Amino acid sequence: METQFLISTILPLSLGIIMLGFGLSLKVEDFKRIFKYPKSVLVGLSCQVLIIPIVAIFIAKFFNFSPELSVGMMILAASPGGVAANIFSHLAHGDIALNLTLTAISSVLGAFTLPLFVNFAVSYFEVSDQTIGLQFMKSIEVFMIVILPVGAGMVIHHFKPDFSKKMDKPVRIFSVVILLVIIVGAIIKERAMLMDSLPQIGLAMVTFNLLSMSIGFGVPKLLKLSGPEATAIAMEVGIHNSTISFFIALSVLKSFTMALPSAIYSIVMFLTAALFSVYLAKKNKA
Secondary structure, three states, X not given: OHHHHHHHHHHHHHHHHHHHHHHHOOOHHHXXXXXXXXXXXXXXXXXXXXXXXXXXXXXXXXXXXXHHHHHHHHHHHHOOEOOHHHHHHHHOOOOHHXXXXXXXXXXXXXXXXXXXXXXXXXXXXXXXXXXOOOOHHHHHHHHHHHHHHHHHHHHHHHHOHHHHHHHHHHHHHHHHHHHHHHHHHHHHHOHHHHHHHHHHHHHHHHHHHHHHHHHHHHHHHHOOOOHHHHHHHHHHHHOEOHHHHHHHHHHHOXXXXXXXXXXXXXXXXXXXXXXXXXXXHHHHHO
């Protein structure tokens, strides 16, 4: 009952607060930069929206995921970049301005593309009728809980910049703490299922993260973008907003199995991103 309350009430509310906090750090200029970096933004979004979901399908098939786990992979792959991408990009001497622009645009874009990818995944992987895709009202729910708080945060930032700066750190801390509480609560409830599937999913998530970051860095370099730009895209593509994907799987689709990839990836991505940051920092300094 307590876990269900966390999932049905606290998780949506927490996600709204997290997205509000994200909006507090955004400015209109973050969206305008698309005109300054058109090629970089296009390459980054193409990797995020087109290439990575395809990679997720191959990962799911290669590791012989169940239909529910496969849908969970697609939800994760279709989720936008996380705020943490900016931090790791900074450590790796990436183009932070490009990171902010990609995070801002992908977050807005994700509110529209996530329902499409979820419905596609449910159909493609032939999930049983007991687990439905995002219906229209659920799609609206996802849109409202992502876009409205971000927009409200941007309005607050515009009119109360000092307040926005003051609230940035507390909201970030809250985001990490509440996500950990919800993930731990769900894992405790479903620990038997987790232990059975952890070896398979863990290796798959490490593979997915390494491939995502490698593609995020390699494709821009092939297209003659600079090292800092490629670094920014690599972090944006490799670090997902697992809070959103976890919310959709657990709260909207009511499936712990679908939430497993997001829960495990949220741990894996920080470890691999830290190592990748060290490597790219040396490369960008050279």
